[in-house]
Amino acid sequence: MAFNPDNYGLRLFVRYLVLCLIALIFIFPLVFMINSSFKPDNQLLADTSSLRAFLPVGDISLNNYFGAFRRAPVGLFVLNSVLVTGATVLLSLLICSLAAFSFAFLRWKGRDVLLSIVIATLIIPFETIAIPLLLLVSKLPWIGLDGLHWGWLNTYRVQIIPWIADGLTIFLFVQYFKGLPGELIEASRVEGANWWQVYYRVVMPLSGPVLATAAILKFLVMYNQYLWPLIVVQQESYRPVMVGLGYFFQLNVAWGEVMAYLTLITVPVLIFYLLLQRAFIASIASTGVKG
Amino acid sequence: MASKLTLSNRTGWTFALPGFALIVIFIVLPFFFAIGLSLTNQRLLSPNATQFVGLENYRQLLGLGVVTLEPERDDAGEVVRNEAGEIQYPRLREITRSEAYPQYRGMREWFRWQSGENVMVVIASDVVFMKALVNTFLFVLVVAPVQGSLALMLALLINHKVTGINLFRTIYFMPVVVSIVVVSLLWRFIYDGQNGLLNSILQGLTFGLFQPVDWLGNPSTALPAVMAMSIWQAVGFHMVIWLAGLQMISPTLYEAAAIEGASKWQTFRYVTWPGLRNTAVLVLVVITMQGFALFAQIDVMTNGGPLDSTQTLVFQAVERGYGKQDISGGSTISVILFALVLAISLTQRWLTRER
Numbered sequence: 252m253a254f255n256p257d258n259y260g261l262r263l264f265v266r267y268l269v270l271c272l273i274a275l276i277f278i279f280p281l282v283f284m285i286n287s288s289f290k291p292d293n294q295l296l297a298d299t300s301s302l303r304a305f306l307p308v309g310d311i312s313l314n315n316y317f318g319a320f321r322r323a324p325v326g327l328f329v330l331n332s333v334l335v336t337g338a339t340v341l342l343s344l345l346i347c348s349l350a351a352f353s354f355a356f357l358r359w360k361g362r363d364v365l366l367s368i369v370i371a372t373l374i375i376p377f378e379t380i381a382i383p384l385l386l387l388v389s390k391l392p393w394i395g396l397d398g399l400h401w402g403w404l405n406t407y408r409v410q411i412i413p414w415i416a417d418g419l420t421i422f423l424f425v426q427y428f429k430g431l432p433g434e435l436i437e438a439s440r441v442e443g444a445n446w447w448q449v450y451y452r453v454v455m456p457l458s459g460p461v462l463a464t465a466a467i468l469k470f471l472v473m474y475n476q477y478l479w480p481l482i483v484v485q486q487e488s489y490r491p492v493m494v495g496l497g498y499f500f501q502l503n504v505a506w507g508e509v510m511a512y513l514t515l516i517t518v519p520v521l522i523f524y525l526l527l528q529r530a531f532i533a534s535i536a537s538t539g540v541k542g
Numbered sequence: 543m544a545s546k547l548t549l550s551n552r553t554g555w556t557f558a559l560p561g562f563a564l565i566v567i568f569i570v571l572p573f574f575f576a577i578g579l580s581l582t583n584q585r586l587l588s589p590n591a592t593q594f595v596g597l598e599n600y601r602q603l604l605g606l607g608v609v610t611l612e613p614e615r616d617d618a619g620e621v622v623r624n625e626a627g628e629i630q631y632p633r634l635r636e637i638t639r640s641e642a643y644p645q646y647r648g649m650r651e652w653f654r655w656q657s658g659e660n661v662m663v664v665i666a667s668d669v670v671f672m673k674a675l676v677n678t679f680l681f682v683l684v685v686a687p688v689q690g691s692l693a694l695m696l697a698l699l700i701n702h703k704v705t706g707i708n709l710f711r712t713i714y715f716m717p718v719v720v721s722i723v724v725v726s727l728l729w730r731f732i733y734d735g736q737n738g739l740l741n742s743i744l745q746g747l748t749f750g751l752f753q754p755v756d757w758l759g760n761p762s763t764a765l766p767a768v769m770a771m772s773i774w775q776a777v778g779f780h781m782v783i784w785l786a787g788l789q790m791i792s793p794t795l796y797e798a799a800a801i802e803g804a805s806k807w808q809t810f811r812y813v814t815w816p817g818l819r820n821t822a823v824l825v826l827v828v829i830t831m832q833g834f835a836l837f838a839q840i841d842v843m844t845n846g847g848p849l850d851s852t853q854t855l856v857f858q859a860v861e862r863g864y865g866k867q868d869i870s871g872g873s874t875i876s877v878i879l880f881a882l883v884l885a886i887s888l889t890q891r892w893l894t895r896e897r
Contacts, residue, residue: 263704266702266704267704269699270699270700270707270710273696273699273710273714274710274713274714276774277713277714277716277717277774277778278713278716280717280725280728280729280732281716281717281720281728283728283731283739284724284728296737297737299731299734299737299738299739300736300737300738300739300741300742301742304739346560346561346564347561349557349558349560349561350557350558350560350561350562351561352557353553353554353555353556353557353558354558357549357550357553357554357557358549358550358554359549359550359551359553359554359555359558360551361555362554362558365558365562368562368565368566368570369561369562369565372565372569372570374883374884374887375569375573375880376831376834376835376879376880376883377835378834378835378837378856378859378876378879379573379576379859379876379877379879379880379883380569380572380573380575380576380876381859381860381863381876382576382859382860382863382864382869382872382873382876383572383573383575383576383579383869383873383876384568384572384575385863385864386575386579386584386869387567387568387571387572387575412564412568413564413568415561415564416560416561416562416564416565416568417565417569418565418569421561421565446550446553446557450557471719474721475720475721475722475723477721477722477723477837477838477841478837478838478856478860481841482860482864493721493723493724496723496727509727513724513727513728516721516724517720517721517724520719520720521716521719521720524716524719525712528712528715531715531719532711532712532715532782535718535779535782535783536782536783536785536786537786
């Protein structure tokens with residue numbers, strides 16, 4: 252095949268054209284969301300049927316944002332989500348890496364059986380256990396500062412504790428730890444380090460990539476969570492952002508305010524993603540599983 | 543690492559216990575709990591004691607029957623017809639309410655078809671559940687191949703090293719990080735019957751010939767609309783998995799193919815596709831699992847309607863177990879769902895096993 256510069260340029264042009272058209276398909280709802288959040292309701296609804304939906308034309312104001320804050324305790328919802336997501340991610344990294352450390356580096360009775368049970372849970376979709384889990388957490392005890400309670404519904408703990416440990420995160424850590432040189436661990440033991448010291452002085456400092464992967468996956472699952480908080484949290488003060496949306500659909504639907512709320516809770520995640528996109532994409536490529 | 547240095551029963555248990563205990567309490571236990579509850583008549587708030595009912599819940603959900611309705615005949619044995627010339631049949635409820643057929647008690651018509659002069663009617667104890675079952679299967683059967691192959695095409699498209707390709711990869715992946723709840727709400731606007739963007743785009747493309755459709759409000763288009771949106775939302779996710787698979791194929795194989803003078807199609811058929819075998823299994827298993835878990839889109843976009851055309855298994859499990867507080871009914875659906883997921887992933891693995 253003879254090299255033909257014109258032909259090559261044309262092919263490159265077509266390739267970029269196709270890439271751009273597909274890119275449009277992927278971003279248009281987000282552009283529509285952000286753009287609509289600045290328009291008054293009547294204009295928003297009139298514009299949804301034309302290209303004006305993507306253009307900042309007409310009255311542009313922040314009124315919808317003020318309206319959203321008046322309609323619902325938006326700040327509280329965001330705070331709840333940040334708290335639940337943050338706590339779960341941190342606890343998950345700690346508990347799952349400890350378990351994986353034990354499975355990967357230590358020899359103890361029952362290890363293989365326990366690890367197989369953990370791996371077997373990977374095929375149980377959360378949706379299939381949501382209802383019995385709901386019944387379970389509604390009856391579990393809890394010892395608080397003010398004594399013994401029964402039932403975990405309408406709390407932060409019901410949104411955090413069941414999500415700390417999962418087979419996938421442990422599996423990710425085990426795979427990564429098995430790739431670390433075993434001599435390093437033995438050498439530290441010979442030097443007199445106890446296992447706890449090996450864990451946090453030797454293994455953890457080497458685990459940056461897998462910590463990032465596990466944290467990103469957990470973050471996506473937790474922040475975007477819908478089904479679980481929907482069934483275990485009725486009390487408004489514990490609602491996370493995705494379930495807080497219900498507020499905007501009571502009585503009359505104010506679409507402009509809905510769009511403002513959606514923008515508020517989505518744009519930070521998008522910025523986070525754009526800054527760390529390599530890590531985000533790598534975390535999914537390395538596991539092939541989300542949720 | 544079979545050395546004394548790594549032998550430590552006490553530390554091993556201590557490190558693994560918190561994680562393992564949490565998994566047992568919040569995943570393994572509820573799983574067995576679901577199986578146990580499905581054999582009882584447990585309700586969330588009930589004054590009556592829970593009773594063991596055996597497989598009654600499964601019978602309630604899965605009960606099916608086929609009834610043949612013969613035309614009504616007059617004394618001469620002639621088929622009775624109404625004014626419009628249509629054959630008259632006995633009412634179905636004469637059978638489902640009859641003492642003569644206790645096995646069909648309380649069942650309702652699911653669908654019927656004509657067979658000669660007779661009419662065959664399929665009746666089910668729980669028609670809504672049957673619709674949910676069929677819809678869930680339809681969803682997986684359509685979404686898995688379409689999403690999987692679109693994702694592969696996108697992966698092949700962005701696997702070229704041209705300037706700025708990273709930007710496109712980033713954009714294609716973007717809907718994956720956005721919550722499905724947010725995405726579903728936005729697509730409600732796109733699908734709207736009066737002011738929806740999709741209708742106006744289609745009208746523009748056909749110069750006004752296209753008649754607007756209320757995509758989510760029409761029983762024949764609602765499920766396809768949800769499918770299309772779901773494919774769009776997660777296709778970038780599977781693209782990334784395919785891409786990881788593509789990058790594991792050794793470049794020397796492509797060089798060899800080029801030296802042999804293989805065409806683009808031949809290179810794909812004999813180098814790329816065999817190299818993607820394991821990735822293909824992974825993509826299929828993941829899409830299937832996600833498909834069977836279909837819930838948020840339905841809850842936000844259609845609530846199972848119109849006319850139960852978008853009912854799904856998870857939506858039914860939640861509606862019964864939580865909405866109607868029928869814990870045993872919800873658990874039974876969960877167990878059926880799990881059995882399906884297990885059977886399908888085992889089949890997929892078996893079909894794609896190393897031979």
